[in-house]
Amino acid sequence: MLQVAQIQFAPRLGDLDYNLKRVAELLKQAAAADLVVIPELANSGYNFTGRSHALELASGVGKSDFTEMLRETSRRQNQYIVSGFLESEDEELFNTSLLFSPGGSIEKYRKIHLFLNEKDIFSKGNLGLPVFEVNGFKMGMLICFDYLFPEVWRIMALKGADLIAHPSNLVTYKAFKVVPAQATINRIFIFTTNRTGADRGLSFSGRSFAVDPEGEIIGEASVSDEEVLLTTIDPVLARNKMLTERNHVLNDRFPEDYRELL
Amino acid sequence: MLQVAQIQFAPRLGDLDYNLKRVAELLKQAAAADLVVIPELANSGYNFTGRSHALELASGVGKSDFTEMLRETSRRQNQYIVSGFLESEDEELFNTSLLFSPGGSIEKYRKIHLFLNEKDIFSKGNLGLPVFEVNGFKMGMLICFDYLFPEVWRIMALKGADLIAHPSNLVTYKAFKVVPAQATINRIFIFTTNRTGADRGLSFSGRSFAVDPEGEIIGEASVSDEEVLLTTIDPVLARNKMLTERNHVLNDRFPEDYRELL
Numbered sequence: 001m002l003q004v005a006q007i008q009f010a011p012r013l014g015d016l017d018y019n020l021k022r023v024a025e026l027l028k029q030a031a032a033a034d035l036v037v038i039p040e041l042a043n044s045g046y047n048f049t050g051r052s053h054a055l056e057l058a059s060g061v062g063k064s065d066f067t068e069m070l071r072e073t074s075r076r077q078n079q080y081i082v083s084g085f086l087e088s089e090d091e092e093l094f095n096t097s098l099l100f101s102p103g104g105s106i107e108k109y110r111k112i113h114l115f116l117n118e119k120d121i122f123s124k125g126n127l128g129l130p131v132f133e134v135n136g137f138k139m140g141m142l143i144c145f146d147y148l149f150p151e152v153w154r155i156m157a158l159k160g161a162d163l164i165a166h167p168s169n170l171v172t173y174k175a176f177k178v179v180p181a182q183a184t185i186n187r188i189f190i191f192t193t194n195r196t197g198a199d200r201g202l203s204f205s206g207r208s209f210a211v212d213p214e215g216e217i218i219g220e221a222s223v224s225d226e227e228v229l230l231t232t233i234d235p236v237l238a239r240n241k242m243l244t245e246r247n248h249v250l251n252d253r254f255p256e257d258y259r260e261l262l
Numbered sequence: 263m264l265q266v267a268q269i270q271f272a273p274r275l276g277d278l279d280y281n282l283k284r285v286a287e288l289l290k291q292a293a294a295a296d297l298v299v300i301p302e303l304a305n306s307g308y309n310f311t312g313r314s315h316a317l318e319l320a321s322g323v324g325k326s327d328f329t330e331m332l333r334e335t336s337r338r339q340n341q342y343i344v345s346g347f348l349e350s351e352d353e354e355l356f357n358t359s360l361l362f363s364p365g366g367s368i369e370k371y372r373k374i375h376l377f378l379n380e381k382d383i384f385s386k387g388n389l390g391l392p393v394f395e396v397n398g399f400k401m402g403m404l405i406c407f408d409y410l411f412p413e414v415w416r417i418m419a420l421k422g423a424d425l426i427a428h429p430s431n432l433v434t435y436k437a438f439k440v441v442p443a444q445a446t447i448n449r450i451f452i453f454t455t456n457r458t459g460a461d462r463g464l465s466f467s468g469r470s471f472a473v474d475p476e477g478e479i480i481g482e483a484s485v486s487d488e489e490v491l492l493t494t495i496d497p498v499l500a501r502n503k504m505l506t507e508r509n510h511v512l513n514d515r516f517p518e519d520y521r522e523l524l
Contacts, residue, residue, distance in 0.1 A: 112516055116506050128519060148447055148511065150412035151520045158522060174446070177477045181443030184436070185410055215439045244378050249410065254374055255524045257390060258413045260420060262517045262524060 002135060002163075005030035006229040007038045008208040008221045010197025013045030014057055020066045022226075023083070024073065029228040031077045034135055039195040039208075040084035040111075040144050040167040041095065042066075047199030051093070051121045058088035061098065061106055074100035080134045082141060084167040092123045097141040097167050099132055107132050112152070115145040131159040137235040144168040147175055147192070150182060151261065157186035158250060162238035166192040170205050176217075184215030187249055188238045191231075196224050213238050264397060264425075267292035268491040269300045270470040270483045272459025275307030276319055282328045284488075285345070286335065291490040293339045296397055301457040301470075302346035302373075302406050302429040303357065304328075309461035313355070313383045320350035323360065323368055336362035342396045344403060346429040354385045359403040359429050361394055369394050374414070377407040393421040399497040406430040409441055409454075413523070419448035420512060424500035428454040432467050438479075446477030449511055450500045453493075458486050475500050 007026045011019045023042060030036045040046070043066040048054040061067050067085065074081045080101055087096040087110070095111040095118060110125030111118075129152055131140045140156035142164055147153075156164055168175070175192060183190045189212055196206040210219035210231040219231035241248045269288045273281045285304060292298045302308070305328040310316040323329050329347065336343045342363055349358040349372070357373040357380060372387030373380075391414055393402045402418035404426055409415075418426055430437070437454060445452045451474055458468040472481035472493040481493035503510045 112519055113514055116508050119508060124516070129522070145509075148505070149515060150416065150444075150447060151515065151523060154412065155520065155522045174477075177446060178443045181440045182412075184439060185412055215436075243410070246378050246381060247407075252375055253411060253413065254386070257374055258417065258524060260391070260417045261413060262520060 001232055001234050002035060002137065003033045003230060003232045004191055004210065005033035005036045006191055006193040006208045006210065006219070006221065007036060008194060008196060008206060008229060009039070009226040011039070011042055011045045011195060013047060013199040014053070015045070016043060016057060016066065019043050019045070020069055024069055026226070026228055027073050027077070033079055033230065035080045035165070036082065037165045037191045037193040038081070038083035038167060039193050040169040041086050042084045042167070044086040045199050046169045047202045048121060054086060054093055054121045055088065058086045058093055060088060061085070061108065067098065067106070070098070070100050071104065071106065074102050075104060078102045082165040082167060084143065093121055094125060095122045095143060097143050097165070099141065109141040109143070111143040111146060113146045113149055129155050129159070131156055131161045137162045140164045142166050144170060147179055147182070150185070153182040153186055153188070157188055161188055162235040163189040163191065163233070166190055168192055168194045170194045171202065173205060173207065176209070180211045180215040180217065183211040183213060185249065187213040187241050189213060189233055189235060196226060263494055264297060264399065264497050265295045265492060265494045266453055266472065267295035267298045268453055268455040268470045268472065268481070268483065269298060270456060270458060270468060270491060271301070271488040273301070273304055273307045273457060275309060275461040276315070277307070278305060278319060278328065281305050281307070282331055286331055288488070288490055289335050289339070295341055295492065297342045297427070298344065299427045299429060299453045299455040300343070300345035301455050302431040303348050304346045304429070306348040307461050308431045309464045310383060316348060316355055316383045317350065320348045320355055322350060323347070323370065329360065329368070332360070332362050333366065333368065336364050337366060340364045344427040344429060346405065355383055356387060357384045357405060359405050359427070361403065371403040371405070373405040373408060375408045375411055391417050391421070393418055393423045399424045402426045404428050406432060409437055409444070412444060412447070415444040415448055419450055423450055424497040425451035425453065425495070428452055430454055430456045432456045433464065435467060435469065438471070442473045442477040442479065445473040445475060447511065449475040449503050451475060451495055451497060458488060
């Protein structure tokens, strides 16, 4: 079994100190969880005035008080932590999701599908679609708008992902129409952690949620409160890919008929 | 604009004469439609006792009273007709969807993803995923369980399909969780025509439906009545693939990152 905590909160745009402290406080409420999922760009906020604004706020993974706090909390609370992070590497910026393991390692995924003005700020993710080990289960990470591309959920399921952590900064509820479908198509768990509040007039829609391999919503946060949403799952359920006794949702695919996808 | 009629009815297993007459009657109520969509295996029923039973009932497309009736109705009513059909070719059986054009042509798609005991009866579809012209719009066909494979919806959208006709014999409501998601992911219209009634104790779930490119259900039939569901759409809406002014749902894909799908 795996207890998952989703930290829904309202980052303040550009206030790195506040965001670090607020996440640290909320992490105390998630101390018992095996895995914590924190929203996209949790350290910085989202709605930058432009690329130079984002560049001022960004840092490398090893050179940030925020990532140090998460690494230390992961170790101390003996839990895995996933968080969105504004990452710089040389002069490039990435919209990144980090995975902190209690043993001290830090893994990452960089967002591939960029939304609206993110295209002016970030480079497209260049680390592919990796899957990581979490307490003996396999987990992938996707970020916000990636959700609209069924290809990426499918690839993670094909790579054996039992669950996907999905840090987000959503502004609509369209994900409720799309994400549960991906969960049941691939028979995986999905944890979409959204933020609340607003950045320079842009409001975020809250309602962080968890979905099981049947596509059922098994946990959902409020529209606007900051909260720690707790869900306990048995990730082994995601390893049963049999929709019927003769239909395996992955093995019933015919890749030779899918060549036009590439 | 395109008026679409979905004919939800209860075929009788093995009663080719009854099914032909019943479909012919219901087609009169659909006389004004530009396009008619009739369920999977509408001529034969679904739950065969085995392969030999299906083989007895099957015929080639040009050699069936049912297909002759549809060809003649299509011509007389000046409309396109899509219907499920139990097709034989030499000793092979296919779960086929036919497209009759008023000009007299007959096109086909053969179901690729077979459900449960269909695997004992049918050969896997060997005609790929074609897209056809209907009144100046582009239409693909998928059959029932194909719906669980997001690859096929995506391929049709990439080939320019504005709408998909989806003849079905569904026994659950899972399609309501999955099909609207595919519509909005690809920004296409989908017409899922289901059957009602039962074959040898297997009950079908009715509720034929139509979905628009936002993933909204724009028409839905009852659970168990036979009925002709009429919906009028503007298929041109499916040609606007811009989710935002900077996000095109197809052009924002990164096929180079999707190689693991094949």
